[in-house]
Amino acid sequence: xxxxxxxxxxxxxxxxxxxxxxxxxxxxxxxxxxxxxxxxxxxxxxxxxxxxxxxxxxxxxxxxxxxxxxxxxxxxxxxxxxxxxxxxxxxxxxxxxxxxxxxxxxxxxxxxxxxxxxxxxxxxxxxxxxxxxxxxxxxxxxxxxxxxxxxxxxxxxxxx
Numbered sequence: 001x002x003x004x005x006x007x008x009x010x011x012x013x014x015x016x017x018x019x020x021x022x023x024x025x026x027x028x029x030x031x032x033x034x035x036x037x038x039x040x041x042x043x044x045x046x047x048x049x050x051x052x053x054x055x056x057x058x059x060x061x062x063x064x065x066x067x068x069x070x071x072x073x074x075x076x077x078x079x080x081x082x083x084x085x086x087x088x089x090x091x092x093x094x095x096x097x098x099x100x101x102x103x104x105x106x107x108x109x110x111x112x113x114x115x116x117x118x119x120x121x122x123x124x125x126x127x128x129x130x131x132x133x134x135x136x137x138x139x140x141x142x143x144x145x146x147x148x149x150x151x152x153x154x155x156x157x158x159x160x
Contacts, residue, residue, distance in 0.1 A: 002094065004034045004117050008108060009124035010132055011039045011080055011099070016087060018124035018152040023091045031119060032094030035084055036111055038127075039101045105137050109144055121149045128153055 007022040019035075026033045049068055057065035081097050088095035100107045104127060112118065121141075127133050128151050133141075142149050 002117070003029075003031045003119040004096075004115075005029070005031055006034050006036055006108070006111070006118045006121045007124065008036045008038065008104065008121060008127055010126040011037050016084060017126055018122065019084065019087055021152055022122045022124075023088060023093050025120075025122070026093045027091070029119070032096070033088055034115065034118065035088075035095065035097045036107060037080065037084070037097060037099045038104055038107050039099065103137075104133050105141050105144070108141060112145060118147060120147055121145055123149065123151045125152050127151075 005022055005026050007019065009016075009018065022033055053065040053069040056062075056068060081099070084097060085095055098111065100111070102110070108121065123133070138149075138151070
């Protein structure tokens with residue numbers, strides 16, 4: 001069975017950030033890629049959306065309340081998945097995509113229980129920014145996966 005790299009990215013941000021690096025690494029190591037697309041929905045944001053929907057419902061604006069309450073249900077994941085699949089297939093790398101709605105560490109840990117062919121974990125820039133993964137959670141992830149964990153940080157361009 002061919003080994004795989006696990007590329008973890010957040011659907012809410014730019015999910016293909018860092019994918020080029022993962023593809024190059026997979027080619028170098030002659031491995032496939034499994035993309036774990038995590039849909040993060042911050043609890044605080046969801047609570048704010050619900051409270052806003054309630055306020056509009058109380059004011060008699062039921063259609064607006066429905067729209068606000070349904071934010072995130074139509075997530076565009078099919079389009080995102082097709083873009084990621086196409087990019088990998090055009091590069092000649094075997095790819096599989098799995099989507100989950102969970103916190104990052106739990107999503108990755110649960111994934112490892114199901115799939116044992118993962119050789120390395122690559123965390124995209126979307127995972128590493130916006131407090132999606134704290135330093136404490138990263139340490140826990142490294143301890144629980146027992147595999148190398150590579151983090152990719154997006155370089156900010158500085159003006160001269």
